[in-house]
Amino acid sequence: MEQNNCWLPSLNPYDFDTDYKQYEASLYKKYRDDFINSHPLFDGKIVKVRFLPIIDGYEESFIHFTCKNYENVKDREPDFKRCERLHWIRKVIENYLCKNSCSNSDCDGIKIWEEPWKMYSRVHFLFEEERYLVIIEKRADYNLLITAYYLEYDNALKKQLKHYNQFKKAKDASVTGTSSETPSTTGR
Numbered sequence: 520m521e522q523n524n525c526w527l528p529s530l531n532p533y534d535f536d537t538d539y540k541q542y543e544a545s546l547y548k549k550y551r552d553d554f555i556n557s558h559p560l561f562d563g564k565i566v567k568v569r570f571l572p573i574i575d576g577y578e579e580s581f582i583h584f585t586c587k588n589y590e591n592v593k594d595r596e597p598d599f600k601r602c603e604r605l606h607w608i609r610k611v612i613e614n615y616l617c618k619n620s621c622s623n624s625d626c627d628g629i630k631i632w633e634e635p636w637k638m639y640s641r642v643h644f645l646f647e648e649e650r651y652l653v654i655i656e657k658r659a660d661y662n663l664l665i666t667a668y669y670l671e672y673d674n675a676l677k678k679q680l681k682h683y684n685q686f687k688k689a690k691d692a693s694v695t696g697t698s699s700e701t702p703s704t705t706g707r
Contacts, residue, residue, distance in 0.1 A: 530604065554568045
């Protein structure tokens with residue numbers, strides 16, 4: 520898919536004629552630059568990543584953001600759709616208010632909503648045009664980056680849009696004072 524947004528970088532695809540370890544090293548450098556050496560901010564708090572366990576010398580979050588089956592260390596397999604978009608994660612968090620921010624932008628905005636998760640609240644950033652989802656979890660003193668991935672299947676995208684529309688309906692109902700079946704959440 521072609522990126523039509525001034526802030527969203529082009530995809531970083533893997534060239535199957537080159538060594539995967541070199542590609543992985545370049546991904547890891549970008550990951551470290553974006554989340555270890557510096558941190559994006561959301562809602563006035565830094566966004567951190569999970570470090571443990573260390574898998575093959577990499578932080579758990581890096582494996583999660585680049586692999587299909589990151590839980591099975593022995594059979595770790597790259598997810599090239601995740602890999603080529605790894606450098607989008609920070610950009611989505613930092614530019615979630617992108618609606619019409621560029622004169623040449625076709626961005627309809629990042630859809631953002633919160634859902635309760637255990638004792639926390641998770642913020643979902645859905646970039647519908649790019650079929651890309653980023654999820655962070657609000658903590659007391661920081662935000663924790665949970666996941667980010669490409670929504671390859673239409674039903675996965677529709678499911679996320681359904682969650683967004685339920686949130687929006689509940690938010691609209693709370694503003695107008697009418698009741699809704701959807702649990703109330705806070706959001707932007």
